[in-house]
């Protein structure tokens with residue numbers, strides 16, 4: 344009698360396709376739109392999986408990093424979302440980091456993707472703040488462990504906001520800088536003086552316009568003074584510009600680093616504000632320019648214990664649901680070769696401000 348043959352791994356179609364989907368689960372969320380498109384041409388199963396990832400991405404630009412999903416709406420062309428490296432809060436690269444790596448962009452493990460037409464489903468790896476660590480551990484958060492020395496924040500204002508003694512201290516307002524409490528503040532994140540550190544608190548959406556490209560819109564009524572989002576610092580933008588200058592020799596690469604200058608009341612100095620829309624950022628990268636100043640104001644916020652100040656957007660007036668969020672990129676000196684402005688405001692000068700205007 345022959346000895347029993349060793350157990351074979353399951354060879355049926357169902358088992359193979361399950362393993363196949365598990366592999367797709369792990370790999371597809373890391374792919375760029377172009378790579379996803381290539382993969383989707385290979386077979387029906389991968390076509391459905393890639394389509395599902397594309398749908399998922401168009402539903403939340405923030406990759407689940409923010410408090411609310413920030414969906415894309417595009418009726419203009421065939422690109423359902425903008426692909427970029429999402430940073431939920433300001434990060435600075437350590438000296439060892441020289442480039443931005445891939446970022447996971449798919450559903451997290453608690454969500455299950457239903458593959459269109461197939462009826463089958465699959466769950467994926469989580470997209471959490473740990474994604475930052477997966478980039479090789481070369482990114483550091485701007486906040487350090489020290490902070491203000493408040494022990495307790497128990498002052499409650501008329502509108503029930505928990506106050507902090509720090510709010511009564513004089514900030515650097517004269518310098519155009521607002522001071523906020525830091526991580527060691529006794530009233531933690533609920534502190535009334537940490538408005539810009541709780542992430543985005545208003546519902547937003549990103550809508551494509553045929554002439555201006557993507558733009559950031561209010562998806563709810565926003566009260567004047569509410570925090571919207573934050574930008575990058577000059578140091579980080581300059582470092583990136585150097586990388587982009589090197590890459591510019593490649594015909595297929597174009598950067599979108601925007602520098603905004605804000606003149607301080609003294610008239611002797613100006614603040615330089617940067618939006619790097621090229622590869623990384625948060626939703627601030629979608630804010631378009633308006634010659635009339637728009638409905639957002641920029642404020643440099645210094646949090647106690649933070650290494651660098653952060654550039655934050657606040658609503659400069661009440662904003663209706665569905666209104667585009669805009670601000671002025673800076674002073675415009677009309678140049679014949681300047682990019683055309685399509686802000687549509689009565690005071691439009693026809694040209695976008697730029698580093699050279």
Ligand SMILES: C[S@@+](CC[C@H](N)C(=O)[O-])C[C@H]1O[C@@H](n2cnc3c(N)ncnc32)[C@H](O)[C@@H]1O
Pocket residue numbers: 554555556557558599601618620627628629630631632633683684685686695
């Ligand atoms: C910070 S990005 C804003 C998001 C951009 N629209 C996109 O699709 O990614 C700045 C770029 O948006 C475009 N833009 C912003 N405001 C504009 C305006 N008022 N008119 C025309 N283009 C504008 C310009 O191409 C500019 O370089």
